[in-house]
Amino acid sequence: MPAAIYVFSLCAFAFGLSEFVVAGLLTTIADDLGARISLVGTVIAAYALGAAIGAPFITALVAHWRDRQILLLATALLGLGSLLMSASPNLVTLLAIRFVVGLGHGVFMAVASDAATRLVDPQRSGRALSVVWIGLTLALAFGVPIGTYLGSLWSWRVVFLSIGVLSVVGMLGLALCMPRGAAGSAPSRGGAWKGIQAIxxxxxxxxxxxxxxxxxxxxxxxxxxxxxxxxxxxxxxxxxxxxxxxxxxxxxxxxxxxxxxxxxxxxxxxxxxxxxxxxxxxxxxxxxxxxxxxxxxxxxxxxxxxxxxxxxxxxxxxxxxxxxxxxxxxxxxxxxxxxxxxxxxxxxxxxxxxxxxxxxxxxxxxxxxxxxxxxxxxxxxxxxxxxxxx
Missing domain, CATH: 1.20.1250.20 (MFS general substrate transporter like domains)
Structure with missing residues (x-):
């Protein structure tokens, strides 16, 4: 299995942790920001809404870009967004940042899933895809409990700083392992409007x-x-x-x-x-x-x-x-x-x-x-x- 696919999985873990870890940090975030838990819970929905919009529509708009470029930019957005989330002064700011990072999440998972199946032989495409998606499930199974514990031990802001560091590692991995040539790129694509029509x-x-x-x-x-x-x-x-x-x-x-x-x-x-x-x-x-x-x-x-x-x-x-x-x-x-x-x-x-x-x-x-x-x-x-x- 190409090394790039394992890097996709690492980045998927970082994105998944950013999405799911909030469920275990709701109380500490609410206390820190002085907001009701019922309102803080909307930060989960804001992220999911961003992913739902970003996955088909933003991906369609940038479909004529190279996969490597898209994946690097999406991961960079996670890194910057995690830094900004850790410094959020209020709930409204946190909601806005979560929505934007969710857009990047949807784009990354869409492009990485497609790229993984093209980096291997067709007979191994299912296993390649499962390696990418296992990053999300690992975030759910192990990342969230660990992040919840660290959040209670130190601060929820430290958890998002850690996700930012993890995203930087992912960017380095993508830069080193993602092929620059045809092996990592899709066939020639047209403009953004054709991408929208494909939806x-x-x-x-x-x-x-x-x-x-x-x-x-x-x-x-x-x-x-x-x-x-x-x-x-x-x-x-x-x-x-x-x-x-x-x-x-x-x-x-x-x-x-x-x-x-x-x-x-x-x-x-x-x-x-x-x-x-x-x-x-x-x-x-x-x-x-x-x-x-x-x-x-x-x-x-x-x-x-x-x-x-x-x-x-x-x-x-x-x-x-x-x-x-x-x-x-x-x-x-x-x-x-x-x-x-x-x-x-x-x-x-x-x-x-x-x-x-x-x-x-x-x-x-x-x-x-x-x-x-x-x-x-x-x-x-x-x-x-x-x-x-x-």
């Missing part, structure tokens, strides 16, 4: 829609995992912490599994199996809600299913784009990132509606319905593709 390709939008449904399925439950475990399952905070740890650790396994399946099997078949597993997993979270040990197991396998599907869908979109719009394949990766971010927000809204009009215990059923719908859309697409070949 609305029907086949790419359909696959991105499946990704949004997968996020709705997962996060309609996971957004409310804390009250679900404490009120429905009836466990204490120690069980909740174990569940969160299992989800993060198993997410790493899911990432690697998705890459292996993408290389070893037909893409649509492996996706159908993973979507079926996701629906059954969510159904199990409803059926076995009163059994703490079984719930821990199912929360872990939820992490496996979700991140396996993330890798497989990203690979599917990139292969579609490299076939249909080869000059703008990074835009497809951006669409995928945007769909997962938007689906995450919509999943939280669907979970809230379920709680309001049904019960908290019914939340996993909402997720299972979304997973079945995603599987149905994929099945119809596969049937249509097979019929066109006959």
């Amino acid at each position: 609305i390709h029907p086949q790419l939008l359909t696959t991105a829609g499946i990704g949004a449904l997968v996020s709705v399925a997962t996060f309609s439950f996971f957004t409310f995992v804390s009250p679900y475990l404490q009120q429905v399952t009836g466990v204490d905070v120690q069980w909740l912490s174990l569940g969160m740890l299992l989800f993060g650790v198993c997410a790493i396994a899911g990432n690697l599994l998705g890459g292996a399946l993408g290389d070893a099997m037909d893409g649509d078949r492996s996706l159908q199996l993973a979507l079926c597993a996701l629906a059954l997993n969510l159904l199990g979270l409803y059926v076995f809600a009163s059994m703490p040990a079984m719930m821990m197991l199912l929360i872990g396998t939820l992490g496996i299913c979700f991140f396996c599907i993330v890798t497989l869908l990203t690979l599917r979109l990139l292969k579609q784009a490299q076939r249909l719009i080869p000059a703008y394949s990074p835009v497809a990766a951006g669409l995928n990132i945007a769909s997962f971010n938007l689906g995450t927000a919509l999943g939280g809204a669907m979970g809230s509606l379920t709680i309001s009009y049904a019960t908290l215990a019914s939340v996993p059923l909402t997720g299972a319905v979304a997973a079945v719908l995603a599987g149905t859309v994929l099945y119809r697409l596969a049937r249509r593709r097979h019929g066109s070949r006959v």
Whole structure:
């Protein structure tokens, strides 16, 4: 595997830590800035919104630039943004900086995902993609707990300074390892307007829609995992912490599994199996809600299913784009990132509606319905593709 792909993973870890670590620092940030926790929580949404916009639209606008240049600039934005976040005097400033850094996050993940699949043979593209994305899952599984601890020991500002240092290391790695020539660059691209047009390709939008449904399925439950475990399952905070740890650790396994399946099997078949597993997993979270040990197991396998599907869908979109719009394949990766971010927000809204009009215990059923719908859309697409070949 080329060294550049491991550098992509390191940078993805830095971006992921910048996005997720705030969840563990909300109280200390609120105390330092003199703001309510409910308002400080919006800094997470501001970052996700930036990533959702930056991934497809900013990537499309700069698609005619060289990959190396885009990745270096996005990582530099993270470094500068982390420095500014650490010095933020108030919540409004922090929100604005988080949104801008989120834009860079979306662009980096889109371009790095596409570049990784072109730096290796097609037979290894799934594993290359999983290495890039494992940086995000490592940030979720290990970076957030460590960052939360350091934030409580010193200051949340030190955590963001550390992310800035990590981004500088990533920039050096990109400068040294990212190929300057054709091996690291996409085919010749046109102007920004053609990049924008690539976003609305029907086949790419359909696959991105499946990704949004997968996020709705997962996060309609996971957004409310804390009250679900404490009120429905009836466990204490120690069980909740174990569940969160299992989800993060198993997410790493899911990432690697998705890459292996993408290389070893037909893409649509492996996706159908993973979507079926996701629906059954969510159904199990409803059926076995009163059994703490079984719930821990199912929360872990939820992490496996979700991140396996993330890798497989990203690979599917990139292969579609490299076939249909080869000059703008990074835009497809951006669409995928945007769909997962938007689906995450919509999943939280669907979970809230379920709680309001049904019960908290019914939340996993909402997720299972979304997973079945995603599987149905994929099945119809596969049937249509097979019929066109006959």
